[in-house]
Amino acid sequence: MEMYDTTFLQDPVPDGTTTYQGWTLRARTIGVVQGRLLPDASTEDVAEEILASAQRSEVGALGCETSSPAQEPPPEPDEPVFAPAGDLASLDRSEVEGLLICQYDRVGTDRPGLQAERTFDAAPARAWLAGVQQAPRAGGPDARENCLDPWGSYEALVVHALGDGGSRLATAYVTHDACAGNEVRDASTTYQLTGDDCAPLFGDRIVLGSGQSVVYAACATLS
Numbered sequence: 001m002e003m004y005d006t007t008f009l010q011d012p013v014p015d016g017t018t019t020y021q022g023w024t025l026r027a028r029t030i031g032v033v034q035g036r037l038l039p040d041a042s043t044e045d046v047a048e049e050i051l052a053s054a055q056r057s058e059v060g061a062l063g064c065e066t067s068s069p070a071q072e073p074p075p076e077p078d079e080p081v082f083a084p085a086g087d088l089a090s091l092d093r094s095e096v097e098g099l100l101i102c103q104y105d106r107v108g109t110d111r112p113g114l115q116a117e118r119t120f121d122a123a124p125a126r127a128w129l130a131g132v133q134q135a136p137r138a139g140g141p142d143a144r145e146n147c148l149d150p151w152g153s154y155e156a157l158v159v160h161a162l163g164d165g166g167s168r169l170a171t172a173y174v175t176h177d178a179c180a181g182n183e184v185r186d187a188s189t190t191y192q193l194t195g196d197d198c199a200p201l202f203g204d205r206i207v208l209g210s211g212q213s214v215v216y217a218a219c220a221t222l223s
Contacts, residue, residue, distance in 0.1 A: 026051050064102035064117040070156040070173050071104050071113040074181050086170025088132050088186045098162040099125040103206050106154055116205035131196025139183035139190050141214035147179035176219055177210045193218045
């Protein structure tokens with residue numbers, strides 16, 4: 001099912017069922033979000049049940065908040081920054097039991113921006129943390145010369161390192177689609193994007209949709 005923010009639609013599809021030349025479109029608005037379902041013959045018999053199951057929630061299916069401070073446009077270096085919690089550099093890898101990875105559109109915090117989420121179990125989570133701890137303490141890679149607005153960014157990742165019982169031990173913000181300010185950042189340190197701390201985050205529903213070639217070299221997966 002595709003979800004659309006109807007505040008951006010000039011001609012929203014009316015809620016209900018619309019048929020045209022053999023196609024049936026079902027639409028239902030919940031808050032400012034409209035769910036649309038265009039089933040094929042194999043799913044037609046459960047289409048109404050699927051659409052009726054949509055509901056509002058402050059938390060995604062895997063545990064990501066539907067809104068995050070990471071949705072705010074990225075600040076330039078001389079502006080205050082919103083800070084995640086925790087220190088990845090001093091975190092004991094053996095305490096990490098998983099990761100929760102949340103992908104947000106940078107649309108401001110007055111509306112939900114969660115686009116996708118995924119989880120890691122202990123082994124890949126600890127490998128990611130090792131990659132962060134071994135990364136250079138600097139941002140980048142950047143390519144400021146490629147953009148009139150080098151700090152422009154349209155999405156961000158929030159990565160929660162999880163402990164026993166799903167407790168959040170530390171959180172990092174990841175910017176990857178800008179010409180400047182690409183980084184992994186926790187409460188106290190900025191890390192460079194590398195093949196070990198960036199590439200593993202993408203996959204399943206977390207998509208590397210845009211970025212400079214220098215970022216793709218670090219963050220793109222081969223799968």
